[in-house]
Amino acid sequence: MAVGKAVNRVDAIAKVTGRARYTDDFYRPGMLVAKYFRSNIAHGKVTRIDINKARSLPGIEAVFTFEDVPNIKIATAGHPYALDPSHKDVEDKLMLTRDIHHLGDEIAVVVATDEFIAEKALSLIEVEYEEYEALTTAEKILAADARAIHGGTGNIVGEHQYECGGKLADAFSKSDLIHEGTYITNMVQHVHIENHTAFAYMDDLKHIVIVSSTQIPHIARRIVGQALNIPWGNVRVIKPYIGGGFGNKQDVILEPMVAFLTARLDGRPVKITLSREECMLCTRNRHPMELKVRLGSNKDGTAKARHLEVISLTGGYASHGHSIAAAAGSKSCLLYPRMAQGYHARTLYANIPVGGAMRAYGSPQIIFAIECAMEEMARKLNIDPVEFRLKNAAKQGDINPFSEKPISSCGLIECLEKGKKLIQWDDKKIEYANHKTGNYRKGLGVACFSYGTGTYPVCVEIAGARIILNQDASVHVQTGATEIGQGSDTAVAQMAAQTLGIPVETVHIVSTQDTDVTPFDTGAYASRQAYVVGNAVFKAATQLKRKILEFAALLTGLEAQELDVASGAVVHIKKDGQPVISLKDLAMASYYEKDKGGQLTADVSHKTTTNAPTFGCTFVDLTVDVALCKVTINELYNIHDSGVILNPIMARGQVEGGVAMGIGAALAEQILIDSTTGYVYNNNMLDYKVPTFMDIPDIGCEFVETVEPTASYGNKSLGEPPIISPPPAIRNAILDATGVAINELPMSAQVLFRHFKEFGLI
Amino acid sequence: MAVGKAVNRVDAIAKVTGRARYTDDFYRPGMLVAKYFRSNIAHGKVTRIDINKARSLPGIEAVFTFEDVPNIKIATAGHPYALDPSHKDVEDKLMLTRDIHHLGDEIAVVVATDEFIAEKALSLIEVEYEEYEALTTAEKILAADARAIHGGTGNIVGEHQYECGGKLADAFSKSDLIHEGTYITNMVQHVHIENHTAFAYMDDLKHIVIVSSTQIPHIARRIVGQALNIPWGNVRVIKPYIGGGFGNKQDVILEPMVAFLTARLDGRPVKITLSREECMLCTRNRHPMELKVRLGSNKDGTAKARHLEVISLTGGYASHGHSIAAAAGSKSCLLYPRMAQGYHARTLYANIPVGGAMRAYGSPQIIFAIECAMEEMARKLNIDPVEFRLKNAAKQGDINPFSEKPISSCGLIECLEKGKKLIQWDDKKIEYANHKTGNYRKGLGVACFSYGTGTYPVCVEIAGARIILNQDASVHVQTGATEIGQGSDTAVAQMAAQTLGIPVETVHIVSTQDTDVTPFDTGAYASRQAYVVGNAVFKAATQLKRKILEFAALLTGLEAQELDVASGAVVHIKKDGQPVISLKDLAMASYYEKDKGGQLTADVSHKTTTNAPTFGCTFVDLTVDVALCKVTINELYNIHDSGVILNPIMARGQVEGGVAMGIGAALAEQILIDSTTGYVYNNNMLDYKVPTFMDIPDIGCEFVETVEPTASYGNKSLGEPPIISPPPAIRNAILDATGVAINELPMSAQVLFRHFKEFGLI
Secondary structure (H helix, E strand, O other): OOOOOOOOOOOHHHHHOOOOOEHHHOOOOOOEEEEEEEOOOOOEEEEEEEOHHHHOOOOEEEEEEOOOOOOOOEOOEOOOOOOOHHHOOOOOEOOOOOEEOOOOOEEEEEEEOOHHHHHHHHHHOEEEEEEOOOOOOHHHHHOOOOOOOOOOOOOEEEEEEEEEOOOHHHHHHOOOEEEEEEEEEOOOOOOOOOOOEEEEEEOOOOOEEEEEOOOOHHHHHHHHHHHHOOOHHHEEEEEOEOOOOOOOOOEOOOHHHHHHHHHHOOOOOEEEEOOHHHHHHHOOEOOOEEEEEEEEEOOOOOEEEEEEEEEEEEEOOOOOOHHHHHHHHHHHHHOOOOOEEEEEEEEEEOOOOOEOOOOOOOHHHHHHHHHHHHHHHHHHHOOOHHHHHHHHOOOOOOEEOOOOEEOOOOOHHHHHHHHHHHOOHHHHHHHHHHHOOOOEEEEEEEEEEEEOOOOOOOOOOEEEEEEEEOOOOOEEEEEOOOOOOOOHHHHHHHHHHHHHOOOHHHEEEEOOEEOOOOOOOOOOOOOOHHHHHHHHHHHHHHHHHHHHHHHHHHHHOOOHHHEEEEOOEEEEOOOOOEEEEEHHHHHHHHHHOOOOOOOOEEEEEEEOOOOOOEEEEEEEEEEEEOOOOEEEEEEEEEEEEOEOOOOHHHHHHHHHHHHHHHHHHHHOOOOOEOOOOOOEOOOOOOOOOOOOHHHOOOOEEEEOOOOOOOOOOOEOOOOOHHHOOHHHHHHHHHHHHHOOOOOEEOOOHHHHHHHHHHHOOO | OOOOOOOOOOOHHHHHOOOOOEHHHOOOOOOEEEEEEEOOOOOEEEEEEEOHHHHOOOOEEEEEEOOOOOOOOEOOEOOOOOOOHHHOOOOOEOOOOOEEOOOOOEEEEEEEOOHHHHHHHHHHOEEEEEEOOOOOOHHHHHOOOOOOOOOOOOOEEEEEEEEEOOOHHHHHHOOOEEEEEEEEEOOOOOOOOOOOEEEEEOOOOOOEEEEEOOOOHHHHHHHHHHHHOOOHHHEEEEEOEOOOOOOOOOEOOOHHHHHHHHHHOOOOOEEEEOOHHHHHHHOOEOOOEEEEEEEEEOOOOOEEEEEEEEEEEEEOOOOOOHHHHHHHHHHHHHOOOOOEEEEEEEEEEOOOOOEOOOOOOOHHHHHHHHHHHHHHHHHHHOOOHHHHHHHHOOOOOOEEOOOOEEOOOOOHHHHHHHHHHHOOHHHHHHHHHHHOOOOEEEEEEEEEEEEOOOOOOOOOOEEEEEEEEOOOOOEEEEEOOOOOOOOHHHHHHHHHHHHHOOOHHHEEEEOOEEOOOOOOOOOOOOOOHHHHHHHHHHHHHHHHHHHHHHHHHHHHOOOHHHEEEEOOEEEEOOOOOEEEEEHHHHHHHHHHOOOOOOOOEEEEEEEOOOOOOEEEEEEEEEEEEOOOOEEEEEEEEEEEEOEOOOOHHHHHHHHHHHHHHHHHHHHOOOOOEOOOOOOEOOOOOOOOOOOOHHHOOOOEEEEOOOOOOOOOOOEOOOOOHHHOOHHHHHHHHHHHHHOOOOOEEOOOHHHHHHHHHHOOOO
16 A cells, blocks of 8 residues: 555655756746846835836846836735635735835836846836835724725725634633633744746747746636736646745746736746845735634633634735635634634734735634633643643534534544653653742643645635556656645655555656646645545546556456456456456557557546544643743654544654744744834844754654545645644743743744743743 | 638747747756767778777766667667567667668767767777678679678568459450569658757656657657666657658657666766768668569550569668558559559668658659559550549549558549649640750659558557646647647647637647657657547547536536537527537636536547548649750649648648659759768768759649548648659659650759760750
8 A cells, every 4th residue: 555655755866866956947048037126115105216227237128117017906815716706815916016015015127138237227226205104013004094005995905703613702601711812923934945936938929938936836827817918828837846835835926027028028038036035025924913812611621612803914915815814713613613612803904024825824823822822721720731622622523613514533632642641741740840940940831723624615626637557557647736845746646556556666746737738726735735636636546447447358358347456467356366467568558459449548627525624732841941031842742633644754744844833933933024114124044033953853743643534545634734733832831831921922032031021030 | 610721820920930949949957968979881890999088088978889888679660569579660779889780870979068079079989890891782782692781681671562453463464565664763861950859867866858859759758768678657758849850750869879878877968969961871761762663554544453573772770661661562552443463572771871761651662663654654555644544543432452441532533633724734735745856845744642641550540639628718739749840730729629619719739749748649650640630639629528518517507418619608509509608607617616617628549440541643844954954843733632621721831842852852862872882972961952942843732622531520641642743743744855764763964864865865
């Protein structure tokens, strides 16, 4: 069985030997370089722009400003598309703009023969602004006299509320205890290794080809078509290997512009590569949120009611906008499903960098608030925090109060029990009771999460797979699911091998997506791929196997239903699996028999109309150096119920990466924004601190394997979830160690110092 | 109706604006250049080779000799493959060789950082030979003591004979008149604009990617797999636009070597581009043949019996070898099918450049002999040559004596009648009777041909097509059929548009074949593509249309069989074609409806088990300047029965190109070989004379449209046939003008001088 095995990544050798090709490795003769001229204010309007000097610089091929681009506002969010107009993303982005919405907004673009000339030309552009007050905080944004950042009816991009799982007011009134708290999460960035880069060219005067580092080639095709108002079929997007995305490449940032430029420049190839500084300032970030939690519980530890009041800042453009607060709100209902739950969220425009999709799509913010509040409540109830969670945690058979459908698989309780044991919770609780004073204080923390797999029923969940049987009995598999470093190509190879009954080594994966020929799939996001494409691969492999067996029946005169594929041959089921014809001989006959057969392929497009719930938790053991405000993680366990684990090595990789990213968000990372001017202080890797190898402890990674009935291979999401619960677990452990509740992220040394000082610790 | 319209080529703009990319336009960083070290003798053996100086030249990355390559002999002919071992091509080619079979044979290869260093390295290789007698003529080759060029049992690569259409000896004995003649055709070359070029690289240590100017990417994949003894699925061949092939790129010449080199050089990209001189000396050429014809006829002009005795020289390697003499022999049976026919052909190795596939694959040689003999017989019978042909020409309902199956469509008689009228045959016959003396003599000539469409039943005829419905109601079509300049992409677009009921402008063709993802097809040869892929496109388009109508039924609640596609909409057949849903709305729903649909595609592999007969003729009116031995063509008409004409402009293009090539072969072109040494005198474009625009008259091009019942679109071959009948028609017109029968090709000034002198004309 190929699924479940620690198969090596199919792209391992290509990647470790440097052979794998990324967007920047492709070259077209005569490729031009474009660079953006960006605003150096956060809010205002261009009153004068003079590009004449720039345009006359030798080596400059063109300069375009907001006056030259189509007057079409687009939504850049990488959502599939909605036939229902009320469900469409907010269309607020012009390719170049006179109106400035955040620092670094795109005003003009220069196209040059090389990047040095382009840089020089940028310095020759003269611009004058009318500057407005930078609206950087919810208070300023929601002020009655606040300027509407995008005009129209104001600064609220989206707002919604729900109540589920019973009457909320009743449940609160029947609760023995109420806890209220406010939690703040700040802006962090994905910091993928490969910056955004894309180039475009035309081989004729009709079709625009775009090569891009994107998670969502088919969506990018659609948005380019919309942005340029050309038929979508005239646009071709090619996605080579990409060096990480984490959601930031689930936005269509550069593709419309390179497409516009090549179209305006007679099909010549034009490339844009963002610098790290541009990437951090002008792509997307995690929405900062303010979350007020109200939690009610009975004395026995039965949680009764919870309400969340959320304000999320989406920055200068809507991008994924309110979807993030909305999606995370609904996914959190699963975690403790047997209580009444209320949710009210508003997403606001702000003159700060743009928020977008980032690993776990809002859940890190929502779950941080929920799990901080749970900790506080456990302490008020004087119940062990693990016990309090065990008592309220989702179980198989519970009803998801939001969807009102049964939870199809759930191993959360087993995750908690496993983590508790691994970290030796009870023993350490006793031991650490002696470490709550002095400079070095030790604490234990726990936090849980729930998540979904894919976006159904909010968005369409569609994936395609095409499988070809080669002459040598190997297969080629094409999927629209995109390998972005997470290992989806390898998972697909395992799935196809398993269902076809062939060795995984004989599965060749076509890794590059090309919207002209790749089966349609909306791309890598929402931890959807192994789930949704898994269902498509299963269907395609099953169909191909049926064709193989039917052809074998034709060749041998046996009945197809008596046959199966095993060990490189078609075998007879009834006759002890005796080989009837080798798969290679059958494949050769399919191609080369003169009067029968044909190349055997299966080409499947499949819509998955389910969504699988995922659960897990983090346990942390840490030491706080109070004087230095320094946190040292001694042990950390992330335990996941992600259904069947397709590949243990790759699964561990996802967990290790997610936890590291979670530790960064917990303890160090923050995009620092001047609240008066909207200026960003640290959009670079010197001043924005991502954890290095030296900062990350050994990560304990364990799985509780359930079998998800809606997945062809029993699997559920794993790409995003590992990032969710580490920050609240660390926060809860710091609280355990020091008695200080840090209700904001990141819990950097500066923040700890402020809190410790306030609390009288230092 | 898209089929039959003079639709512009889909690649017209890309090609005329220089945007279309050919193999040489692709670049990989660090690409190395390889060049062959070739023998400067035609027959012998390397006794000593010293590559040390070459290897130590700075910039040389590697030098490989015959000692380094796999000891695997391959067949380079671009035939699909045969499961029947007795039907396999002759495997006689090592990638590099110690034994020399023709001038320019490949002994070693140098790999350098640039071509200048590579050239320099070639000059540093020292080699000594044991030289053998060059066997350049049938007489020498068949001599009892002749050395076997490839060892083994001698120099006959293939031999076969057949008799059909009645007892041959009886038919001859019952004939009133017998004509016997010997006809010689010499070696000519394809002279495609783009020389052979290919490069290869590895993105991992498993898969070899080859980009090549080839007519047959899927076959090249198979042969590379065989040559390197690796699984075929590990080989990927990509074919960009190519600058002509005419059969010469239906041989696998460079692909195994570039694949070998990248594999040996750690996956680094390695390219080989042949010079024009190498291309003319060391790729493939048209087999020179000696053809003895015996023709019997009754006095009334009823041809009774014909026998051909053929010797064909395949040069230093078998390549397509005997297939050419065999295929052309069987295709010629159709032309005058109501007589007894005999055929005996032998194909011989020779120490001359290698013969291979070239436009019309042996028929130009065979038909030249047949149509010269027919002319002579008409003169002996004192019957007008057109009348003689009309009397014996194939008609609808005749039985193909070779296959013993009815001729499925035939417009030959109409072609003859049309040509006769166009050239004003009868009037000019009278007029030109006064121009048979003096220096300027005028004459009329006619010649017919028959041909097939594809290779069935000799080879498998398989083609694939995949069609995707895009969101904008356009479609993308992938076929394995290769655009090599002949216009197949455009024909496929027309076919798909017609069957789907959509405008041809909304059909996007994926022109680049990529064996990893392109539906399997054996490639461009045998004028097969529009016929074989047409059947596959029809099947795929029909299947996609059915899916469209079924989805429309699902959306609307109507019955699928009441619906059709027309004018960009699904329409109701019974209600006067009233639109029910636009194709665009349907397409959008297929992608974006949450609970139904899916990307609509059809992926079809189809084996065609028929072969369509094609006919036509050439009429020529020319003037011979006896003193200058110069022929001026006054008028020339090629009239073809190619079934339904898919695209009149493109069809005319094929005819004009083919006739020009035929005029070149008739009057000027010949690869000159020293019969003593095997040395080639004119493998360059200065000394080998291809006709230019100035040498070609206005070409009259007409069609007699029949409807071929075995073709989905009624079409038959047209790519190759136009080249066949011009040379004998010109020869017959020269005979008519001067009374001199030139029984050899080319009829260059030198040859005419020799004949005219012999005949006493000068």
